[in-house]
Amino acid sequence: xxxxxxxxxxxxxxxxxxxxxxxxxxxxxxxxxxxxxxxxxxxxxxxxxxxxxxxxxxxxxxxxxxxxxxxxxxxxxxxxxxxxxxxxxxxxxxxxxxxxxxxxxxxxxxxxxxxxxxxxxxxxxxxxxxxxxxxxxxxxxxxxxxxxxxxxxxxxx
Numbered sequence: 353x354x355x356x357x358x359x360x361x362x363x364x365x366x367x368x369x370x371x372x373x374x375x376x377x378x379x380x381x382x383x384x385x386x387x388x389x390x391x392x393x394x395x396x397x398x399x400x401x402x403x404x405x406x407x408x409x410x411x412x413x414x415x416x417x418x419x420x421x422x423x424x425x426x427x428x429x430x431x432x433x434x435x436x437x438x439x440x441x442x443x444x445x446x447x448x449x450x451x452x453x454x455x456x457x458x459x460x461x462x463x464x465x466x467x468x469x470x471x472x473x474x475x476x477x478x479x480x481x482x483x484x485x486x487x488x489x490x491x492x493x494x495x496x497x498x499x500x501x502x503x504x505x506x507x508x509x
Contacts, residue, residue, distance in 0.1 A: 372452050375464045383459075392462045400470020407471070408478040418443055418481050418505050425472055444489070444502045453493040463491040469501050482506040 375396070382392050407429065415421040419436045422445055426434045435446045452464035465488045473483040485504040490496035 376460055389461050393466050396466035397470035400467040401474040404471040404474025408475050425475055441504050442502055447499045450492055450499040453491050453499050456493055463493045465491050465499050
C-alpha cells in the first residue's frame with residue numbers, strides 16, 4: 353500500500369518542478385491533437401478544480417474571511433506568500449513567486465495559473481465562498497514580473 357494518501361500529501365511539500373513540467377508537457381500533447389487554446393484553458397481549469405476538490409477532503413482551513421483564506425490557501429497549496437487586495441466583491445491576489453509559472457516557454461500560450469485559479473476557486477466554494485468569476489490578470493510565464501489573479505466572490509450565508 354502506498355504511503356502517499358491524500359491526508360499525507362496535504363502535509364508534504366509537493367514536487368512543483370514535476371507538476372509545472374507536467375502541465376506544460378500536457379499542453380504540448382494537447383496541441384499535437386489540435387486542441388484549441390480555449391479547450392486547453394478549460395481543461396487546465398477543470399484539472400485545478402479536481403485538485404481543489406480532492407484537497408478539500410483532507411484540509412480544514414483556519415480562516416473564514418475570504419482575503420485571509422486566499423492567503424492561507426496559496427501558502428499551504430503553492431508555498432507562496434501572496435498579497436491580496438479587496439475592492440467590493442473582487443479579491444485580487446499578487447504572487448511574486450508562483451511555482452507553476454516560473455519560466456516562459458515560446459510554444460505555450462495558456463499559463464499554468466489556470467490550474468491555480470481553478471483549484472483555489474473550488475476550495476473557496478467548498479468553504480462557503482461562491483466564486484462568480486475568476487481571471488488571470490498577469491502571469492510570469494507571459495513575461496510579467498508576477499502572477500495576478502482576481503476572484504469575484506460572494507459570501508454564502
